[in-house]
Amino acid sequence: MIHTLFPIIIEISKFILFLAMVLVCIRIVRGPHAGDRVVALDMLCMLGVSVTALAAMSTHAIAFIDVALGVALIGFLATVAFASFIEHGASHHDE
Numbered sequence: 001m002i003h004t005l006f007p008i009i010i011e012i013s014k015f016i017l018f019l020a021m022v023l024v025c026i027r028i029v030r031g032p033h034a035g036d037r038v039v040a041l042d043m044l045c046m047l048g049v050s051v052t053a054l055a056a057m058s059t060h061a062i063a064f065i066d067v068a069l070g071v072a073l074i075g076f077l078a079t080v081a082f083a084s085f086i087e088h089g090a091s092h093h094d095e
Contacts, residue, residue: 010058017054021047038082045075 024047027040049068056064 010054013054014051017047017051034082034086038079038086041082042075042079045071045078049075 021044024040024044028037028044031037031040049072052064052068052071056062056068
């Protein structure tokens, strides 16, 4: 029973992740502030990690886990860099 249910669960997960990515992209475009866009970009990166993990589960390829870790690390560093840019950009703008 598990073997027949697994492909259905994978397809449902793909649909949910796709819907979440569309909503996050809307937030990136319509975000009223730069902070909202940075949080949405971080969420999009984590959804990418989820898609990579889903690909690893469906193909049984362990290499996707390394890719997911790399994407998560780059996403974290990008979020920290954007947050620093927003913080320093705002402090230089006030002076």
